[in-house]
Amino acid sequence: LKAFVQENSENRQLCAKKLATVWTACTKKTISAFTIxxxxxxxxLxxxxxxxxxxxxxxxxxxxLK
Structure with missing residues (x-):
């Protein structure tokens, strides 16, 4: 997860919910925002x-000052 976030500077700015969506799109594995x-x-991080x-x-x- 740390390498995934650090490889792209845009990923560093994403909230957990959007990061979970990007993770699922890239790896085809689901992950919850809480887990992120x-x-x-x-x-x-x-x-x-x-x-x-x-x-x-x-x-x-x-x-x-008064």
Whole structure:
């Protein structure tokens, strides 16, 4: 599973349900989305998307200091 996800950069962006569909189309073997999530966590692939913290505006900084 890890090699399948890493061989194509588009696979890395897919959710578990869509990844299960792609897996089934390529290998002709069915696999559930739960199994994808469980196995990917076990082999060290995280499903989190990093979120950037919004920058503090000058006005917001001034209101915090008051």
């Amino acid at each position: 999530r469980h196995t990917s966590k076990k082999v060290g 995280s499903a989190r998307i990093p979120h950037h913290k919004p920058a503090m505006t000058e006005a917001y900084c001034q209101t915090r």
